[in-house]
Amino acid sequence: MQIPSHPASSVSPRYSLVALASIVLLSLAGCGSSGGNDDKLVSTACEATTNDGSVVVGSGLPGDPSFPELASGYRTGKKAVEGNKYMVVTANPLASKAGCEVLKSGGSAVDAAVAVQMVLGLVEPQSSGIGGGAFMLYYDAASKKVTAYDGRETAPAAATPDYLRYNSDSDKTVPQPSARASGRAVGTPGAVRMLDLAHKDHGSKPWKDLIQPGIDLATNGFKISGRMSDALAGAKTALQADADAIALYFNADGTTKSLGQTFTNPAYAATLTKIATGGADAFYTGAVAQGIVNKIGVTQNVTTGAPITPGVTTMADLAGYQAKKRDAVCTTYRAKYVICGMPPPSSGGIAVAQAMGVLENFDLAPHKPTALDLEGGKPTAMGVHLVSEAERLAYADRDVYVADTDFTPLPGPLGSTLLDKGYLKSRAALVSTKQSMGTATAGQFGNTRLGVSKVAENGTTHMTIVDAKGNVVSMTTTVEAGMGSYHITQGFVLNNQLTDFSATPTSADGLPIANKLEAGKRPRSSMAPTLVFDANADGTPGAFKMATGSPGGSTIIQFVTKTLVGALDWGLDAQQATNLVNFGAANSKTTNLGGEHPNIMAANNGDADPLVQALRAMGHTVSVNAQSSGVGTVIRTASSAGEARLTGGADPRREGVVLGDTYKVKP
Structure with a gap:
């Protein structure tokens, strides 16, 4: 779709999402003073800021918004963040930082989205990751076009309309231990192929450089947040069915890893390294793809010995997956x-x-x-x-x-x-x-x-990104329910996206259901x-x-x-x-x-x-039940001088922050 030009966008936070201590006050490389009021305004980049200072996300110093806290239903007092050139909003401070650093170095909105997704799969595995799917809307400021990128998971070629409700045509019992926790729930992941497609269209930085922040964080570790801690504890019993989940997410005493523990994921780092050097094909073919197929085909709970109904996904399903532009x-x-x-x-x-x-x-x-x-x-x-x-x-x-x-x-x-x-x-x-x-x-x-x-x-997470050239990404990404299918392979969670299909192909009155499961089909989403x-x-x-x-x-x-x-x-x-x-x-x-x-x-x-x-x-x-949204919003506004600026908001119901090139008044 063709879209006329508009004034240059601007981006950067003036207010923080938590109480922060003063660390860096002056401009960083690549971010000069804003025009029109140079004697009063300064810019800093990729820091969470308040009127009394700023802090680098991930520094571990006082006020760092990535410092782990108990999960909260709602955090009061958030103020809109004002920006001058670029902005990123995600549901996790470390993911926002990864995306912001890409934008700071001149990367595009799509470049930043790649970096954000690779970090989210590590720090927020309950919500999204490379084992899931995504939808992206992209606005290209130069061509004035909006493109929809479809990275939704697909049903395997051997799936039947009764795939989710019967073990087989001759065995009319339900999948074990449930459709969600069986291999039947796992759709062929689409997020990596979709990001690869969008990057080939609109990326400006090398693919491998965008994967590196995720590799570094998985190798060096981070402190587990409240939401991740709660998700692991809540899924403890289900995760105990999976040997890789036990090795990754459990302590030696049988408890799940918890708030504030330093978490590393060498298996994820190894997987990302393969994707960084081999591109998306390294995910959809070879050892990574074989690991996915093997895990979908698992037949037994490693802790209890109870049966697990396997899925029928093959290497051909992975190799044949296509992301689509719509x-x-x-x-x-x-x-x-x-x-x-x-x-x-x-x-x-x-x-x-x-x-x-x-x-x-x-x-x-x-x-x-x-x-x-x-x-x-x-x-x-x-x-x-x-x-x-x-x-x-x-x-x-x-x-x-x-x-x-x-x-x-x-x-x-x-x-x-x-x-x-x-x-x-x-x-x-x-x-x-x-x-x-x-x-x-x-x-x-x-x-x-x-x-x-x-x-x-269920599930999902969202990112909203604007780069310095005015290109925009709005992307929702998911593994479906919290911790997906509870199946882990090579450091990442496999989705349970196929449970978004209707388990029955017809309604009670015999009418066909549009969202019935079919081989190669993508389940309906609300993203x-x-x-x-x-x-x-x-x-x-x-x-x-x-x-x-x-x-x-x-x-x-x-x-x-x-x-x-x-x-x-x-x-x-x-x-x-x-x-x-x-x-x-x-x-x-x-x-x-x-x-x-x-x-x-x-x-x-x-x-x-x-x-x-x-x-x-x-x-x-x-x-009046609690609603766990994770809205990320950027709005183009005008300053008092009439200059175009961006303001951002991150949902106080999750852990996210808005980061960009900070626009603020000197003391």
Whole structure:
């Protein structure tokens, strides 16, 4: 998709995400003072900063945001980070640092994404890694194009529609010990091949140099964070089935490695070294690929001796995997913006576009949050209601129509079916401002009849990156559930992505399910990396405005939608929109209201919270369970002098930070 030029973007943090001590105050190489106010402004690079100083991430000195702390549901007080040239937001400080150092040295946004992914697979193995898949939206500032890169995992060539529910055609028992923890759950990983494809298109640094930060960290070690520690402890029993997991993640006394322990992963370093020197082919062929195939074929729990149902993935499945370039899903919003998202096999781009397309039929401005503070304020009942109802309608269509379009086509061209403005206006007419619809019915398109498929999704992590040339990456990457399939090989976690398929090929009423499992097919996802542009008068995309995305399984659609509404309709800054209470609904009577947020009174199921009471009065069944989003947002703004700048926000529900070339006022 063609996108007109825009003013040069800028990037760098002014505020930290934790209390930091002063270490470095003046400019680092490659980052000079900002124009226009040179006598008042200085820049530093790839440091977390406060008004009283800055600290290099990973230094281990006081204030280092990578210093391990107990996992927290929500960290208050985060402020938007302001940048001048480049910026990276990830869910882990060490990953942000790796990406920022690439940008500091002149690397592209894709270069930084490669480095970030290799580090995330080490420091956040519960969420993503080279044994999983990813979706990337990339904006090329020179060509003004948005490209969608599909690195979603695929089912093996020998898989059948009953692959997840029966051991075989003659053995109708379920896979052992479960579909997720069996070899059947593992899809052919796609992240490495996708990053290789994007790097060949848009990389500027040598591939091997981008892998090196991950190799160094795996070799030298890092201190385990609270989230990784909790993930290992929570998966202890399942991980004990796997010999490689025991060797990697357990202490000699049988406990899992925990908060603050120094963790090294020589096997991962060796794997990354092969990828660094041999390229992506070294992952998909040879010893690494054979190790993946062997692990998928394991038949026995090493601790108990209980059977494990093997998968049928072969070396040919690995060698034949292809990452794909696809057309982004781009729609206008209120004639002011163009929102671009990921196409199928992700449902995220279409569902977010549908929700926003319904919402543009309502004036949301009067329903902005009240008592606005750093945390995004207190959502209003009508604001939550309208967004949730729009999402119910979007999920209803998603559950019926969206799957891997290489196998199951959509009901027609998006512009004349699911994303047609007239269709979305008719869907908006189904929304009452007084009462929740509870459960929505999917729209009808001709004689198309498909069964409803609701599949629980989990896991993932997200990165948002802008480089000094204005190129942008919004990338969501995953191994599916926490610690994936619990199968470890050569230092990395194998995904359980195939459980995102419908385990049954037909619905209870006998209709075919679009998201049924088929050989070579990619399971439907909810990942929703998103780019926003100012709209030109003719509705085409203009200047880059915003990039965001989140982990969170099927609730990703809700997390991204609330962030877009917060920024575009309610004027929240990048951190406030990210911080904002997570709210929304899939297609059920339950409306989510993230009880981890300090502005929600979650005690006693929210009975004392006026917002919860108001929503219940409108017919919503309200859940105040904690919502573990991981939103990473960058918004292009203008300084007081009118210069284009970037501001970033990292989700306070995870451990991430925003880093770039820091823009701040001298004391």
